[in-house]
Amino acid sequence: MTGTPGGASTGAVGLVLARPTRLLGVEPFFMEFIAGIEERLAERDLSVLLHVVSAQDAEIAAYRRWAARGLVDAVVVVNRTEDDRRPAVLREVGLPAVLVGEPDGDLPAVRTDDTAPIRAALEHLVAAGHRAIARVTGPAGLLHTQARTTALLAACAEHGVVPAIVEGDYSEESGAKLTAALLELDEPPTAVLYDNDVMAVAGLGAAKERGVEVPGGLSIIAWDDSTLCRLATPALTTMSVDVHRFGELVAESVLELIAGGPVADRWSPAAVLVARESTKASPA
Amino acid sequence: MTGTPGGASTGAVGLVLARPTRLLGVEPFFMEFIAGIEERLAERDLSVLLHVVSAQDAEIAAYRRWAARGLVDAVVVVNRTEDDRRPAVLREVGLPAVLVGEPDGDLPAVRTDDTAPIRAALEHLVAAGHRAIARVTGPAGLLHTQARTTALLAACAEHGVVPAIVEGDYSEESGAKLTAALLELDEPPTAVLYDNDVMAVAGLGAAKERGVEVPGGLSIIAWDDSTLCRLATPALTTMSVDVHRFGELVAESVLELIAGGPVADRWSPAAVLVARESTKASPA
Structure with missing residues (x-):
């Protein structure tokens, strides 16, 4: 099932963050990432449906709920894990998804070179x-x-x-x-x-x-x-890492996915060394 | 119109941030605030529908779109401004709203003592x-x-x-x-x-x-x-300011509003002075 039962756009792309909510306000990464996603989605009047949960079980429950009720056009899956159960669940419930990080089978992914x-x-x-x-x-x-x-x-x-x-x-x-x-x-x-x-x-x-x-x-x-x-x-x-640009790239894959098109293979911007004052020759 | 045409919950509470997306990743305030809101909403399987726009006109357009399509159960309105057109628009389109900051007529507000x-x-x-x-x-x-x-x-x-x-x-x-x-x-x-x-x-x-x-x-x-x-x-x-708690309080007002009210009068947590090393006697 994609989008609302009628097939119209739901106006939303889902993003579940499975982590302590208290950590969110401290680490700038996800807000910059979401801002980048929003920048591209806003051009199509789409918003991010953001859900914060404490563990992957709750994340999977949210996907099942969103799919059953047609609440989102697609989801963005972050923090790929060992034995990640999410790609299988998303296929099962028919929720279009863009994976951030490691690819899984036929699901489109925005990969990162570490x-x-x-x-x-x-x-x-x-x-x-x-x-x-x-x-x-x-x-x-x-x-x-x-x-x-x-x-x-x-x-x-x-x-x-x-x-x-x-x-x-x-x-x-x-x-x-x-x-x-x-x-x-x-x-x-x-x-x-x-x-x-x-x-x-x-x-x-x-x-x-x-x-x-x-x-x-x-x-x-x-x-x-x-x-x-x-x-x-x-x-x-x-x-x-240009995290804002990273978010934009993920949104571009999401927009291609929602449009039903082929989704281009994308890589996140490469992390580059910015040398400042905290590194110098070993004291040894 | 509240929620989906069928009257069921949409599963979402809308929050529009009208500011440059690049600022979002830098300032911790809104991510902590959203995390606090999410903490309470998650208990009811509700998520935040987050939309980032550059100006109040686009914010108002998002409210009209959300109301017409029944995409949210209620919205949270932040950054109250001079000659704020949003309360009138929200009344006009019948979108339940909690104002953060200055109250406006009969709309529930979570106020702040500055x-x-x-x-x-x-x-x-x-x-x-x-x-x-x-x-x-x-x-x-x-x-x-x-x-x-x-x-x-x-x-x-x-x-x-x-x-x-x-x-x-x-x-x-x-x-x-x-x-x-x-x-x-x-x-x-x-x-x-x-x-x-x-x-x-x-x-x-x-x-x-x-x-x-x-x-x-x-x-x-x-x-x-x-x-x-x-x-x-x-x-x-x-x-x-306990921004996380601030978000929780706003969510509590939203949940009361969605439940059909009444909505309690709430004040955000008071800002308290935390003295550290950057203040001392005047050098003059």
Whole structure:
């Protein structure tokens, strides 16, 4: 079933975010992403039907409800996971979907290359003499977290480096706590790569609290650029993604899908290294 | 017309944001606000139908479209303005609405007290010896900007202080540019009160760039607490509002309205001063 029972447009494209609502206000990524989607949808008088839930079960329940009641023309599926049950459910209920990240069978996807950016970040650190490198990841069940981990391990192996990889949840709390733990290791890292901006800025705070200077004693690279990174002291080096453009690209696939057309294969904008003040030569 | 032609719930509550989409990803306020609304709506399987437009004309067009097609059960109206045409349009098209901020006739509203927080901010500065006080506002056409201006002028008059008030637009750029301009005055302010967090953090950056130490040479008070304020160096004193709770309260009014009322009179959580490192005694 597509759209309302009558076949007319519902005026909406669904987006379910399965994460703690309190995290939404903190991490700029999704609001920028939604703003990018909206920019394209608004040209066709479409809006985003946004639903925030705590877990994938509730997300699937929302899809079933939306499909049964014809509430959306299509949905955008984010944060692809291991054993992701959503593509099968969406096929079953006949809800048109654009996957963001890993493709699944015949469903259109907007893919992301995590390998090249991870290699760029690592080269930046290795070139500055760093050998003790850590990474604070997002949730390990997310496919893009796994893709970055695989890429980092491969790139590090080429340099004979064994990175310390610890799992965070994108929150300020996890960024601070995990950075503190890393700095207490017998051989603490001289550089940390974070999977988002919030954890990186919180890690900067944790380092300062312990009297570890950034970048004098510790280099920091964030992921996703934002006001947080630009206005931090020191300003953070980051892997910058044009998140707004990312949202626009996803919307373009959605519009092609709703139009019944073929949907072009799209890749999200590549993350590029923006070097600022938080990285420098290893103190070792 | 309420809801779908059949009278069943549409599953959605509409929220139109009339502002540049690029600003959305930068300012944490609306994502926290939406997250709070979602937290309550999710209990009833309702979602937020979010539409981002550039101006009030397009917002009104969206309401007419939503009403004609029965796409939402109710709408939340934010950023009340001078000569606000929206309440009249919403009555005309019969779309149930909760106003956020200034009430209008019989439409339910969740009001905000700007006077007491402005007085608290000013008292904090005056007690520290500041007499040269400036404020960087949000858009002057917004009623809550005007309420804060009126409150500040009244409170300053009691202390024989004439504040410098300049109009910003909540963006990083305006915060930086206006702060630089204020610091170039013949008698620059020793303290600046900002109308959001983004402009305050950008103002901090502008002061640092000019070699003006915060708080040594300039005290800064932000509005709305966020990761930006907490993780800035120095951490920013701010007028903190529980924006998530604010969203929940608005959702409670919406749910009462959808249920057929009555809708309780509600006030948003009061902004309270959170003193951090960016304010101290006037250097004069």
